Amino acid sequence: MSFCQRLGPDGKDIVIFATAEDHKTPSTVTLPEPDQQPGLILPNGDINWNCPCLGGMATGPCGVEFRNAFSCFHYSEADPKGSDCYDLFKTMQNCMQKYPTLYNKDLADDEDFSSMDSDKKDSPDKSSEKSDKKSS
Amino acid sequence: MFRINHLLKLRNVSLKLIQKSPVERASCFAVQRVDFHRVVRFYSRDKDDPSKKVPKIDEKTCDEKKLKKERKVVLRDCKPVDIHPCHPPKPGAQSRLPHINEDECPPKPTLEEECPQAKIEPPPVCPHDRGSWWDNYKNAIIAGLLLAAATLGALLLAGQGDKVEEVVEKKKEVEKKKKSKRVPIKDPPTSADIPNKVPYLLIGGGTASFAAFRAIKSADPKAKVLVITNESFHPYMRPPLSKEMWYNEDAEAVKKLIFKQWNGSERNLFYEPDDFYIKCTQLIQNPNGGVAVARGYTVTHLDVYNRIAYLDDGYAIEYDKCLLATGANPKMLNVFDAACSSDPNVDERVMLFRNIFDFEDVFEAFEASKSVAIIGGGFLGSELACALARKGKKKNRDVYQIFRESGNMGKILPEYLSNWTTEKVKAEGVHVLKNTEVIGVKFEDGRLLLVLSDGKMISVDHAIVAVGVEPNTDVAEKSGLEVDPELGGFLVNTELMARSHLYIAGDCACFYDTKLGRRRVEHHDHAVVTGRLAGENMTGGRNPYLHQSMFWSDLGPDVGYEAIGVVDASLPTVGVFAKGSDKDTPKAVVTETGEGIRSKTEAQQSENKNKSQEKEGDEEKKEESSQDYGKGVVFYLRDDVVVGIVLWNVFNRMATARQVLKDERKYDDLNEVAKLFNIHED
Numbered sequence: 001m002s003f004c005q006r007l008g009p010d011g012k013d014i015v016i017f018a019t020a021e022d023h024k025t026p027s028t029v030t031l032p033e034p035d036q037q038p039g040l041i042l043p044n045g046d047i048n049w050n051c052p053c054l055g056g057m058a059t060g061p062c063g064v065e066f067r068n069a070f071s072c073f074h075y076s077e078a079d080p081k082g083s084d085c086y087d088l089f090k091t092m093q094n095c096m097q098k099y100p101t102l103y104n105k106d107l108a109d110d111e112d113f114s115s116m117d118s119d120k121k122d123s124p125d126k127s128s129e130k131s132d133k134k135s136s
Numbered sequence: 137m138f139r140i141n142h143l144l145k146l147r148n149v150s151l152k153l154i155q156k157s158p159v160e161r162a163s164c165f166a167v168q169r170v171d172f173h174r175v176v177r178f179y180s181r182d183k184d185d186p187s188k189k190v191p192k193i194d195e196k197t198c199d200e201k202k203l204k205k206e207r208k209v210v211l212r213d214c215k216p217v218d219i220h221p222c223h224p225p226k227p228g229a230q231s232r233l234p235h236i237n238e239d240e241c242p243p244k245p246t247l248e249e250e251c252p253q254a255k256i257e258p259p260p261v262c263p264h265d266r267g268s269w270w271d272n273y274k275n276a277i278i279a280g281l282l283l284a285a286a287t288l289g290a291l292l293l294a295g296q297g298d299k300v301e302e303v304v305e306k307k308k309e310v311e312k313k314k315k316s317k318r319v320p321i322k323d324p325p326t327s328a329d330i331p332n333k334v335p336y337l338l339i340g341g342g343t344a345s346f347a348a349f350r351a352i353k354s355a356d357p358k359a360k361v362l363v364i365t366n367e368s369f370h371p372y373m374r375p376p377l378s379k380e381m382w383y384n385e386d387a388e389a390v391k392k393l394i395f396k397q398w399n400g401s402e403r404n405l406f407y408e409p410d411d412f413y414i415k416c417t418q419l420i421q422n423p424n425g426g427v428a429v430a431r432g433y434t435v436t437h438l439d440v441y442n443r444i445a446y447l448d449d450g451y452a453i454e455y456d457k458c459l460l461a462t463g464a465n466p467k468m469l470n471v472f473d474a475a476c477s478s479d480p481n482v483d484e485r486v487m488l489f490r491n492i493f494d495f496e497d498v499f500e501a502f503e504a505s506k507s508v509a510i511i512g513g514g515f516l517g518s519e520l521a522c523a524l525a526r527k528g529k530k531k532n533r534d535v536y537q538i539f540r541e542s543g544n545m546g547k548i549l550p551e552y553l554s555n556w557t558t559e560k561v562k563a564e565g566v567h568v569l570k571n572t573e574v575i576g577v578k579f580e581d582g583r584l585l586l587v588l589s590d591g592k593m594i595s596v597d598h599a600i601v602a603v604g605v606e607p608n609t610d611v612a613e614k615s616g617l618e619v620d621p622e623l624g625g626f627l628v629n630t631e632l633m634a635r636s637h638l639y640i641a642g643d644c645a646c647f648y649d650t651k652l653g654r655r656r657v658e659h660h661d662h663a664v665v666t667g668r669l670a671g672e673n674m675t676g677g678r679n680p681y682l683h684q685s686m687f688w689s690d691l692g693p694d695v696g697y698e699a700i701g702v703v704d705a706s707l708p709t710v711g712v713f714a715k716g717s718d719k720d721t722p723k724a725v726v727t728e729t730g731e732g733i734r735s736k737t738e739a740q741q742s743e744n745k746n747k748s749q750e751k752e753g754d755e756e757k758k759e760e761s762s763q764d765y766g767k768g769v770v771f772y773l774r775d776d777v778v779v780g781i782v783l784w785n786v787f788n789r790m791a792t793a794r795q796v797l798k799d800e801r802k803y804d805d806l807n808e809v810a811k812l813f814n815i816h817e818d
Contacts, residue, residue, distance in 0.1 A: 002715060002807070012708040013550040016807050017715035020816040027811035029803060031795045050354045059353035060412060064424045067357055101409040 047074055060102060062095035318493055321368035322432035324416045327451040330430050331420050334362040336674065337445055337453060339435045339611075340461035341365025343373060343660060344642030344667035346407045348459050349427050351671025359675070360425040362416070362453070364445075366434045369492055370413060372405040375660050377495045378516055379690055381405075382523035390499060393492065405492070437614035440635045457637050457674040460617075460626065461667065464605035464643040464658060466490045469511065472601055475577035482577055485584045486599045489516060498600060505597030506533060509586055511574060512602035513539025513546055515689050518561060520602060522692045525565035536594060537561070538569045538586075544691070548699075549770075549782070550709045556765050557695055564692045569594075605658060607644040620646040623656045630680040632670045639674055641666035649681055651800065652702050652779055659687035684797055686790055698790055701780035701797050703772055712810035713768030713784070769793075769810050776802045778809075789813050 002018040040051045047070065049058045057066050069092045072085035082089075096103040324330060336352055338345045341363050349361045363371070372393075380395035389395070393405045414426030434448045438458065445453045466488040468476075476483040487498055502508060502524060510521045521537040528535055541547060543554030544561050562568050569588065576587030583595045607625040611617065617634055618627040625646035628634045632641055640647075642663040646656040662685035672679055686700040765784065772780035777800055781793040792812055803809050 008551045008709075013552060014708075014710045015552065016710070016712045016810075018712050018807060018810065018815075019715050022807075023714075023811045023814070023816055025811075027808045028805075029808045029812065031792070031799060031812065034791060034795055049357075050351075056350070056408065056412075058357070059350050060408075061414065061424070061426055063353060063357050099411045102412050 041074075047071060056102075061099055062092060062103070065092040065095045068092070320366075320432045324430060327430075327433065327447055327449055330364075330416050330433070330447075330451065330453065331360075331362060331428075332452060333454040334360055334419070335456045336361040337455035337458045338363045338461060339445065339459065340463055340642070340644075341367055341369075341371050341429060341431070342461060342463050342642060343371070343407075343663035344461035344463070344670070345459065346371040347664045347667030348461065348641060348671035348674070351668045352675050353425075353427070355672065355675035355677070356425075358423065358425040360419050360422070361427045362419060362455075363427060363429045364433050364435055364447075364453075365429065365431055367491060368431055369406070370410060370429055370431070371407050372492065373407065373660070374491075376405060377492070378489070378519040379523060381495065381499075382527050435611060437611050438617075438638070440615055440617070440638055443637055455637075458639070459667075459670050459674065460611070460634070460638065460640045460644065461642045461663075461670075462608040462611070462644050464607045466601070467604050467606050469574070469601055469603060471574055472511075472577055472599070479579055481579040482584065485579075485597065486577070486601065489520065489600055489602055490605070498598075501598045502528070502533070507536070507594075507596040508533065509536040509538060509584075509594065509596040509599045510602060511538050511599060512604070513537065513541050513544050513570070514548070514602070514604065515545070517602040518544045518557075518691055519689060520600060521566045521568075522561060522564045522690075526692065529565055534567060534596070535565065536567045536569060536596065538572050538574060538588065540571065540573055542570050544568070545689075547705050548703055550705055550711065553711065553765055553770065553784070554705070557691065560695050561691060563694075605643065607646075607656065609644060620654070620656070623654065625656045631673055631678060632666060632681065633673065639670040641670040647681060651684075651797075655702070657685065659685060661685040661687060684794055686794075695785065696787070697782055697784045698787065698793075699780065699782040700790065700793050701772065701778075702774070703780040703782055707772045707774055707780070709770050709772050710806040711765075711768055711770040711784075712807055712815070713765050714815045767815050769813050769815060771796075771806050771809070778803070778806075783813070786813060786815050 002016060002022045004014060004016045007013045007015055038048050038051070040048055040053055042048045047067075049067065057063070058070075060066075065088070069085055069088040072088050073082040076082045076084055078084040336349075336359055338348055338361060342365075345363055345365075349363065352359050352361055365371075376395045380397070381390065381393070384390050384395060389402075394402050395405070396402050412427070414422060414428050416428045416430055419426060419428040435445050436448050438445050438460075443455050443458070445455060445458065447453070468488060472482075472486050476486055485501075487501065488494060489498060508524060508528075510517050510524070517537060517539060521535055524533075525535040527533075537544075539546070541554070543549075543551065543558040545557055546554050548554075549557060558568055558570065569592075571590075572592075573589040574586050575589050576585075577599075578585050578587075580595070583597055584599055586594050586596065586599065588594065609617075609619050609624070609626055612619045612626060617638075619625065620627050623646045625644045626634055626640045628640045628645050628647045630648045630650055632639050632645060632647055634640050643656075643658045645666060646654065647666070648654050665683055665685040666681070669679055669681060669683075684700055686698055688696070688698040690696040767785045769786065770782040770784060771778045772782075778796055781796060783789055783793060796809060796812070
């Protein structure tokens with residue numbers, strides 16, 4: 001059985017030891033819905049450049065080139081998607097080659113622009129953006 | 137007074153009216169009306185005879201009345217109360233101010249950071265100071281100790297002629313090493329290379345600045361941002377300096393400032409690699425903008441109205457929007473300060489801990505020492521103590537932790553939890569000296585001798601002072617910026633604005649939190665959140681501070697917690713901890729038989745039934761007496777509303793905690809709220 005005790009100066013600290021069984025019964029407290037953080041795509045269809053999933057891609061030295069290329073891809077209606085954005089991606093890649101340590105993971109192999117998926121970008125500065133240290 | 141009487145009269149009149157019969161009431165009214173309308177005229181009429189003297193009704197009464205009116209207004213006796221520091225006013229001193237009975241007021245909870253930073257003023261010269269003997273003779277004792285140290289030092293030098301040369305040589309080597317390590321880098325080499333006009337200027341190169349320039353670049357992709365920092369490094373993260381960096385097995389990794397993250401992958405301290413940043417000379421020309429960092433430069437003041445920042449050599453930089461994120465500097469205790477300034481031997485061995493240079497110094501010092509003392513029982517002190525103890529275990533190094541409180545994190549965690557944590561810290565191998573202060577420091581036998589308040593003396597090779605930080609508000613006075621007298625830091629509003637076009641974020645910002653009041657927070661996530669917010673507002677946003685920042689700490693393998701909101705030990709708390717299940721008999725049997733294999737234990741179970749039942753009883757008793765606060769949630773309450781939450785060894789639930797805080801409800805049973813955190817699961 002869970003039990004409770006008062007500790008500390010003037011007994012101001014209440015301590016409850018709760019068993020697992022006690023906590024299995026659903027809580028009587030309901031919290032309001034958390035604010036939905038927008039993902040990569042905003043409700044109006046635009047790209048959310050603040051999305052942590054982009055890592056530092058949109059804010060780095062090649063940020064402008066990246067945004068141009070990715071926006072073109074996002075709004076592209078060609079088939080396959082993004083095939084009309086070749087030039088922009090090429091410009092972006094040229095830019096990124098100037099910063100090997102910053103973009104080292106992404107430049108090595110990926111030649112296939114149409115399959116470029118920003119979610120796969122796993123830049124090292126992601127973890128610094130996480131406000132919760134151990135949340136994933 | 138008069139109004140009340142007047143109103144009372146009216147009330148009485150009206151009551152009387154209501155009580156009487158209608159006829160009486162009417163007559164009453166009539167009389168009243170007559171009364172009201174009776175006008176006393178003092179003017180003359182045509183019929184009046186001007187020659188006739190107006191009969192003086194009652195000269196005497198008039199004269200009396202006149203006298204009464206003419207009586208001078210006499211000021212009441214002032215009786216000023218003497219406020220002298222040595223002689224407090226007598227308790228019965230006259231005061232016309234309403235007296236608040238302080239016993240009735242609930243004690244106001246304060247955060248450690250909100251406590252008035254005691255600026256120690258020189259004691260007033262009092263003829264008969266009936267203060268403690270100690271206060272009177274403290275200076276004398278310290279002087280005596282220093283004298284003793286000096287004489288000892290002299291004796292040492294006199295007695296050991298040859299060794300002296302060696303010592304001196306070694307000192308020189310050490311000094312050389314120190315100098316080479318501590319030489320700050322200036323990049324660009326001259327301030328002339330720094331652009332003199334930038335759209336975005338960030339003063340300070342820490343976490344808040346980093347978050348700000350990221351937010352600025354997100355909103356304005358072609359932004360040109362200039363960061364000015366007095367450090368020699370590009371923006372880096374501070375938390376691993378007292379945690380992960382010490383768990384490194386590889387000395388090379390430490391040199392490169394690489395550490396292993398919680399998920400196993402390695403990274404270095406810097407937020408961005410060096411080639412992320414553009415050179416100062418290219419910042420303005422580059423059409424796509426960029427972020428340039430000027431390292432080794434200090435801003436002395438700002439001309440806020442004209443929007444100009446001045447460097448220490450007088451170089452002026454114009455800006456459109458500016459962020460002040462100058463952070464905080466570690467505090468030094470007086471007793472160490474005095475000893476350090478008088479004895480260079482002491483000075484070498486006493487260190488502060490804040491930036492990368494400090495980390496490198498302490499790391500080197502620790503490698504070369506047999507024992508280390510850490511002064512301070514808060515986050516930094518406790519984390520360092522655990523990290524050093526863990527690192528020093530193999531080589532039998534002694535780590536002492538000395539602090540004034542009665543337990544680690546004494547100002548953050550409730551007493552029971554603080555005590556439990558202290559035991560865990562001790563288990564890590566730290567010699568914890570609680571309720572202790574250092575009252576004397578001297579250099580003896582090549583080591584540092586620390587004299588403690590309980591009379592003991594310990595001898596260590598190095599001492600690290602980790603007693604807190606002071607916000608860096610050096611630019612405030614000359615720039616005309618307001619500083620909070622109690623909390624310290626620059627005063628800003630909820631949008632982090634100090635003046636027009638000037639924002640402040642991080643450790644040095646004293647901001648208004650609409651839910652929790654005015655505060656100043658010194659945590660990493662707070663710097664990220666406020667830096668980002670400032671960056672958003674600098675690029676046209678008008679967002680208030682809403683997203684509550686969190687903080688965390690790790691003290692060895694058993695203790696790790698995350699927290700959010702106002703977490704102050706003086707607030708009433710409700711802690712809900714996970715208790716083992718009632719059906720815990722197999723465990724008792726396993727521990728009793730020492731057999732880990734369940735099949736064997738079950739076979740023995742029937743034999744040992746009686747024994748195990750007895751053991752159960754004992755186990756339960758044990759549980760009650762020494763509680764295991766392994767996992768749980770602690771709610772901090774202010775007026776029955778949850779203002780802070782600590783997630784004790786439970787992780788990944790910060791979102792729930794944030795919601796509970798945002799809700800601001802008065803819960804009847806916090807155990808029900810605790811259920812939302814699923815503390816029994818991993």
